[in-house]
Structure formats: C-alpha cells, structure tokens
Amino acid sequence: MPSDTPGLHHVTGIVGDAQTAIDWYSGVLGLRLVTQTVNFEDILQHHLYFGDAAGTPGTVLTHFPDPHGDPGRIGKPQVESVAFVVPADALEYWHTRLADHDIAVEGPLERFDERVLQFEDPAGTRLELVAGPPIPEGTEPWTDGPVPTDRAIRGLYGVAALSVNPYATAGTLETLGFEYETERDGRIRYRAPGDRAGVVDVLDRDTPFGREGQGTLHHVAVRVETEDDLHEWRALFADRDYDVSRVKDRHFFHSLYVREPGGILFELATETGGVAAGGGTDRAGESLFLPDWFERDRDLIESQLPELTVPTTDEISDR
Numbered sequence: 001m002p003s004d005t006p007g008l009h010h011v012t013g014i015v016g017d018a019q020t021a022i023d024w025y026s027g028v029l030g031l032r033l034v035t036q037t038v039n040f041e042d043i044l045q046h047h048l049y050f051g052d053a054a055g056t057p058g059t060v061l062t063h064f065p066d067p068h069g070d071p072g073r074i075g076k077p078q079v080e081s082v083a084f085v086v087p088a089d090a091l092e093y094w095h096t097r098l099a100d101h102d103i104a105v106e107g108p109l110e111r112f113d114e115r116v117l118q119f120e121d122p123a124g125t126r127l128e129l130v131a132g133p134p135i136p137e138g139t140e141p142w143t144d145g146p147v148p149t150d151r152a153i154r155g156l157y158g159v160a161a162l163s164v165n166p167y168a169t170a171g172t173l174e175t176l177g178f179e180y181e182t183e184r185d186g187r188i189r190y191r192a193p194g195d196r197a198g199v200v201d202v203l204d205r206d207t208p209f210g211r212e213g214q215g216t217l218h219h220v221a222v223r224v225e226t227e228d229d230l231h232e233w234r235a236l237f238a239d240r241d242y243d244v245s246r247v248k249d250r251h252f253f254h255s256l257y258v259r260e261p262g263g264i265l266f267e268l269a270t271e272t273g274g275v276a277a278g279g280g281t282d283r284a285g286e287s288l289f290l291p292d293w294f295e296r297d298r299d300l301i302e303s304q305l306p307e308l309t310v311p312t313t314d315e316i317s318d319r
C-alpha cells in the first residue's frame, strides 16, 4: 500500500471573470494571488492560485475563470463547499468585514465543536470560515494583505462532498488514509491524520444532480509525499477499475486524478514547499507564469487572455 495522505493539498473551482476573482479573493478574503498561470489542459484559460504567502499545500484554493461559460448548478456528484480556518476569536471581525462588502453571511452556525460562517464568492461558490479548530503550524498568512495577521485565514480546513454514493466515497477516503470521526444530520466527517487541512465531510442528502460551471468546485486534491507514491496509488486505483489519469507534471507538483465511484473527482498531488511562482517572493503572482514547455507560445497565449491587474498592497488596504 502507498502511504496515507496527511490531508488536503488544494481545492479547485470555476468562476466567471478573472479580475473579479483576484479583486475579491485578495481584496476581501486577504488571500495572496501566489500564481497566475494557464490551465495546462487548455492554455487559453487562466488558472489562478490563491493561498498563504508561499502557497503552502493545505492553504491553496485555485480557480479556472470561465468568463463566457454558463453558471453551474451545485449538486451531486460534486465538492459542495470549501472551508477555511480562522483564529477562534476572529469570526465577529469576519462577519462585519463580509457584511461591509455587501456579502450575505449566514451564521455563526454551530457545527460539531466549531462555529461557522457561510457565504458565497461573486460566482456563487460556497465558502465557509471555521473557528474553533487549532491553527495549523507551518503556514504563513500574507502580511501585505488587507486583513490583520491575527484575523487572517490560516489555510484550508476542509471540504464537503455531495456524493452519488456516500458509502463508496467513504470507502475511497478510508483507502486514502482518512478516518471516520463523527456524523450528524447527514454530514459524515472524515479526517486525515496530518496537522492541517484534514477534513472531508461526506453529505448524505437527497440532492439533485449538479452541472459543472461558474460557482461550482471542480476537484479536491490531497497531499502525497513523492512521485513514487503517485505511481503506487495509480496502480491501486487501476486495479479497482477506477477512472484514473496518468501521472502529470503540474510544474509546482506532480499529480494524478481519480474519479471515484461516488462521482467525486480527487487529485493526488505531491507535497512541495509551495506553489507560488517564483517561490513566494514579493513578485509572486504579478505576471503570467508559464512552465518551460509553454514558454515558446507566450506571445500567442498572452494575446488570447484578458489582461489582469494584480492590486498593490496600497490599493488593497484602501478597500
């Protein structure tokens, strides 16, 4: 057996306009745009990575902007929502901050031992802030952002998944190394053994089928240590006749994708220092990053993509 995953690596969704996403995730949520690149499967689409200062695996939410696409519909089988962890005493600050930006906020709701705020990004993606769990070690909030460091988002907490077969999805999670923790009201909690970003809640609900598009989450990635682990996982999933991709070079990490029988698209991605283009320097995210193998097409790629402005710290602080 390949080694267990310690937790989530990143979550990826689809939004509308790229500039709107940058302004909102950096300017309102205070996440750093650590990399702007292209979708490696479709180079005429941006791929935006938001996270902590270095883009540490376990803090990263990425989006594919699809400005001409249709709004999606949240339903099964999909990742339903993504939750970030904030310091225990920060929820009131966040409630006020989101309301001041005219964002409809639900909560704080009590769930298990946590307090939760629920809201949506401009594309309709369901997001949560969770207070209560310990703040993970090894992540570094973006200190140049608009949110005071002692209130800042400290990484991913977890996701909720709407499966077509909760029993099968639970089995996949156990195979990956997650353990059953508790359940209430059709929410079955699994947790990975690592110190951060370890929660997947399987939702056992009678929900209509979803449709991929703006405002829906595309996949959830879990961390693995090495490329060798990926090959071992690939063999294991292939043995079970799961729909599994080859191992891919994502420049910042290597990964593979597996659609498990509950319909959820999981990615397994190697744990590297961070996914910030340029390694988390001041300039990370400021210009379009292309891996070597697309660099020769830069002029063509740039001419086809909308131009983006990454707001400076001063501009952001004014909001």
Ligand code: ZN
Residues within 6 Å of the ligand: 010, 011, 012, 219, 221, 267
């Ligand atoms: Zn991914």
